[in-house]
Amino acid sequence: MSDGEVLDAVWLTLKLATVSTLILLLVATPIAWWLARTRSRLRASVAALVTLPLVLPPTVLGFYLLVALGPEGPLGRLTQALGLGVLSFTFAGLVLGSVIFSLPFAVQPIQRAFESMGARPMEVAATLGARPLDAFFSVALPYARPGLMTAGVLGFSHTVGEFGVVLMIGGNIPGETRVISTQIYGYVEAMQYNEAHWLAALMVVFSFAVLFLVSSIRSRAGRLL
Amino acid sequence: MRRRLQHVLICGLWLAMLAVMAPAMPAAEARIAVAANFAGPMQRLVPLFESATGHRLIVAVGSTGALHAQIRHGAPFDVFLAGDTTTPAMLRAAGVGVEGYVFTYATGRLVLWSRDPTLVDGEGAVLRSREWRRLAIANPALAPYGKAAIETLGRLGLIEQVRPRLVQGENIAQTLQFVASGNAQLGFVALSQVMQDGRMTAGSMWRVPREWHAAIAQDALLLQRGRDNPAAVAFLEFLRSARAREVMQRFGYEFPAEGS
Numbered sequence: 001m002s003d004g005e006v007l008d009a010v011w012l013t014l015k016l017a018t019v020s021t022l023i024l025l026l027v028a029t030p031i032a033w034w035l036a037r038t039r040s041r042l043r044a045s046v047a048a049l050v051t052l053p054l055v056l057p058p059t060v061l062g063f064y065l066l067v068a069l070g071p072e073g074p075l076g077r078l079t080q081a082l083g084l085g086v087l088s089f090t091f092a093g094l095v096l097g098s099v100i101f102s103l104p105f106a107v108q109p110i111q112r113a114f115e116s117m118g119a120r121p122m123e124v125a126a127t128l129g130a131r132p133l134d135a136f137f138s139v140a141l142p143y144a145r146p147g148l149m150t151a152g153v154l155g156f157s158h159t160v161g162e163f164g165v166v167l168m169i170g171g172n173i174p175g176e177t178r179v180i181s182t183q184i185y186g187y188v189e190a191m192q193y194n195e196a197h198w199l200a201a202l203m204v205v206f207s208f209a210v211l212f213l214v215s216s217i218r219s220r221a222g223r224l225l
Numbered sequence: 226m227r228r229r230l231q232h233v234l235i236c237g238l239w240l241a242m243l244a245v246m247a248p249a250m251p252a253a254e255a256r257i258a259v260a261a262n263f264a265g266p267m268q269r270l271v272p273l274f275e276s277a278t279g280h281r282l283i284v285a286v287g288s289t290g291a292l293h294a295q296i297r298h299g300a301p302f303d304v305f306l307a308g309d310t311t312t313p314a315m316l317r318a319a320g321v322g323v324e325g326y327v328f329t330y331a332t333g334r335l336v337l338w339s340r341d342p343t344l345v346d347g348e349g350a351v352l353r354s355r356e357w358r359r360l361a362i363a364n365p366a367l368a369p370y371g372k373a374a375i376e377t378l379g380r381l382g383l384i385e386q387v388r389p390r391l392v393q394g395e396n397i398a399q400t401l402q403f404v405a406s407g408n409a410q411l412g413f414v415a416l417s418q419v420m421q422d423g424r425m426t427a428g429s430m431w432r433v434p435r436e437w438h439a440a441i442a443q444d445a446l447l448l449q450r451g452r453d454n455p456a457a458v459a460f461l462e463f464l465r466s467a468r469a470r471e472v473m474q475r476f477g478y479e480f481p482a483e484g485s
Contacts, residue, residue, distance in 0.1 A: 070407045071408070089409075171361070171394070173393070188294065189291040189366075190290055
């Protein structure tokens with residue numbers, strides 16, 4: 001247990017959160033758009049499905065991921081067929097878990113931003129001759145920027161704070177799946193309280209900074225609207 | 226009308242309290258912290274003990290290290306069945322255990338196990354092969370079986386070679402789960418986890434020779450909280466009985482008295 005170990009965990013956590021957040025924004029934006037605009041009968045089911053990770057204990061997600069990612073699970077078969085191998089105990093597996101786990105935190109702020117815009121700006125853009133995709137990029141996305149930023153910050157920090165899923169599918173490999181939260185857990189269990197304090201304090205400061213950032217984004221957006 | 230409702234409510238509450246307290250009244254109740262490797266036999270021992278004595282046991286399972294940390298910080302347990310001897314010794318030194326109430330209740334065996342019935346050979350030579358991707362062990366900082374696994378790999382001179390393929394479970398139960406779900410092809414687990422009624426339940430295994438790692442002698446300890454708890458003291462006595470030992474033996478545990 002050394003400084004190198006702590007730095008490894010910090011670096012890995014930041015890498016995991018960054019990669020997961022980028023993927024989250026790419027996945028969440030179209031889902032949020034669809035949820036904000038559709039009148040489909042499927043809307044309620046999709047909305048419930050997307051929100052599910054918010055309610056489920058991480059151990060449930062972790063357990064299902066462990067089974068699904070395994071060599072005989074549906075996802076494991078798929079990844080093996082694609083030549084990616086089995087994703088449990090890998091960084092890619094953690095990214096997948098984090099994206100699923102944080103999806104509601106990214107979808108909801110973006111969806112709310114799109115909803116508050118209403119149908120009018122898109123209609124105006126259409127009458128001015130903009131194609132739907134064009135209007136989406138030049139009207140809707142800029143409008144939803146505060147929502148996107150909130151989604152990014154929340155997705156990032158939620159991934160940093162993730163614990164249960166990582167514990168279930170990570171396997172505690174240094175530099176690959178041992179993140180700050182599982183490292184703190186290991187220190188506490190082994191009664192290495194100095195190291196635990198160090199990392200835990202870092203997490204508290206970080207979380208405060210994130211929440212501060214989110215609330216200032218919100219109040220600035222509120223002034224604009 | 227309101228008064229009547231009040232009466233009904235009070236009666237209901239009283240009945241509910243009675244129902245909650247009733248089972249505890251005739252006999253005592255003890256909380257037992259159990260090292261993960263011993264979860265299987267514990268499941269068999271609890272009903273035997275309860276029906277023989279009328280006492281009730283509440284069992285909490287975890288890694289020896291995790292339970293140690295919890296007990297040191299006031300976790301409400303009466304008895305600790307550890308996976309090693311050093312942890313109970315530390316607790317005694319810290320004054321959390323009761324003097325004179327510590328003994329080795331069983332000695333565990335480490336096995337290399339796979340759920341594939343043909344993968345593991347009788348000498349563990351599979352460890353040197355490329356036929357597997359992941360080897361699961363318990364966290365050596367927390368779990369005695371994890372420590373024994375590292376000692377075994379050290380004796381084989383394989384630590385550096387297998388390190389990139391090692392994954393760690395937080396305790397030996399999670400380690401087994403990694404192997405049983407097929408996410409790891411191989412794992413060092415406790416014999417008690419893959420053995421029932423004297424037979425291996427599934428897969429293939431290699432029994433690591435006893436002398437390849439420090440003996441996994443497992444100590445039981447009466448904690449200060451259980452000092453005057455008849456259920457706790459009775460359970461410790463029960464653990465030494467022939468009846469309890471027969472159950473443990475069927476899970477592959479050995480006893481110091483039998484020698485090697």
